[in-house]
Amino acid sequence: MSLASHSTTHAAWQALAAELTVEKGLETRAFIDDAFVDAADGATLTTVNPATGAALAEVASCDAADAEVAVAAARAAVDGGAWSRLAPGRRKAVLLKLADLMAAHRHELALLDTLDMGKPVSSALGDLAGAIGCLRYQAECIDKLYGEVAPTGDNALGLVLREPLGVVACIVPWNFPLMMTAWKIAPALAAGNSVILKPSEKSPLSALRLASLAQEAGLPRGVFQVLPGFGHTVGRALALSMEVDCLAFTGSTGVGKQLMQYAGQSNLKKVFLECGGKSPNLVFADCKDLDRVAKHAAAAIFHNQGEVCIAGSRLLVENSIREAFVDKVLAAAEAMQPGDPLDPASFMGAMVDRAQHERVLDYIRRGVEEGATLRTGGEATEVDGKGLFIPPTVFDGVTETMAIGREEIFGPVLAVFGFDSEEEAVRLANDSDYGLAAGLWSQDIDRIMRITRRLRSGQVFVNNWADMDQTVPFGGVKQSGNGRDKSHHSLEEYSDLKSVWMTLAT
Ligand code: NAD
Secondary structure, eight states, rough: OOOOOOOSSSHHHHHHHHOGGGGGOOOOSEEETTTEEEOTTTOEEEEETTOOOEEEEEEOOHHHHHHHHHHHHHHHHHHHHHTTTTTTHHHHHHHHHHHHHHTTHHHHHHHHHHHHOOHHHHHHHHHHHHHHHHHHHHHHHTOOOOOOHHHHHOTTEEEEEEESEEEEEEOOSSSHHHHHHHHHHHHHHTTEEEEEEEEOOTHHHHHHHHHHHOOOOOHOTTTTOOOOSSEEEEEEEEOTTTOEEEEEEEEEEHHHHHHHHHHHTOOOEEEEEEEOOEEEEEETOSSSSSHHHHHHHHHHHGGGGEEEEEEEEEEEEEHHHHHHHHHHHHHHHHHTBBOOTTTTSSSSSSSSSHHHHHHHHHHHHHHHHHTTTEEEEOOOOEEEEEEOOOOEEEEEOOOSSSHHSOOOOOEEEEEEEESSSSHHHHHHHHOOESSEEEEEEEEEEHHOOOHHHOOOOSSSEESSOOOOTTSOOOEEEEESSSBBBTTTTTHHTTEEEEEEEEEOOO
């Protein structure tokens, strides 16, 4: 498909979307052992555009039999060594070529994510930049990492070698389909593993397009495979496989816990988890520009319709400025209403599907019942008379005992708490099962460092929300997970250390 790089108007995106159909070659089959194939039992699942309700395609729905074939192909690739033992510099060249191909097809890939899961296309293009950047970063890292020579006596040589784990199954969610995929597959492939990707059943299309680009880039047979399907079928089969060496997972905490059990029931495979969050965003009265802070606090929750693991879903505001500050957040939210995801001006799109739409509306009802004050939003809405949309929704007067104050909603619902002291702010922030991200807005460097050290969180954003790049790790503590994506640290997740001890004659 030829997509002009300047095709960025609403009408142009609509025209491009009309081209992405099965009749015009959209790939819907699984990619196993270097070929696009139907599921062994012929099963399919329907992907639906949540912004319109239109069915997009019937996609192969893989199960245990498909997983078995893919795992065997992945293992054969590991043993064959065409990738696992290839010089890192040559792996780098292939991955950089894949990044170039993704860049050349970025409009098509972004559009597939938008159509599949409802996010605004401008946001999907941003995800693509992140995914491509991640692939390039990890590819560039891999031929700059050295092993170690241990500090032994002269009678020995101790080497510490880094080796690929083998077969890595990457199980990913739907909220940033390609970006979450890249955060897993880029370091896993760079480190020399064979990767089996299981995209979410709610957003499989871009992963299948990625498979054809990976083939074009020259990834050898069996090194990268894509198995669309449900979690309880093909996901479970991969997690229970005796031949999968590592599960790299991004998704909910509940499924993360299940995967650890599957690992225990099978072969003790390594399990890296990036799970849910209920991230606190702390705003102190000493901030200089409260209008700016309010805009960021609103974007922290309403970006990607609130379907973000690190959404700043708990806004903790010093009581002396709370009333005025919440008014500013409401004004900022007003400008973030949902729109057609194909309109590049839209800030928010549609909720991913009816179940998620209902789940979010249910939390909103519970918030009202529990006595929080609904300041804006709260009702389902439509765009052009259709679709599963929810406007920015803000509750004030939330407490730690309310469901909307504790549980991950994964939608555009902000819970505002007040605090009177630093101590209370830290207590509220840490009073959560999760520990993925936290924000801190203040001009007082002593306070910033005092609080930063006390927050139980994988990452802390100071006077920003989620400003990051590839150079810093991403991951959580507590029930937000145990893995680290991005940066050169993520390569460590996908390799084992082998110790070699040579006794030398002296
Ligand atoms: P989910 O846990 O329902 O599904 C994630 C993936 O796991 C999907 O591919 C799904 O098919 C698969 N799966 C489900 N059950 C399975 C099973 N029994 N065995 C194997 N695989 C199974 O999550 P979701 O709804 O797709 O995504 C939303 C969640 O992801 C939220 O909780 C969000 O916070 C989290 N998330 C976390 C991060 C992070 O980096 N920490 C990033 C994005 C999303």
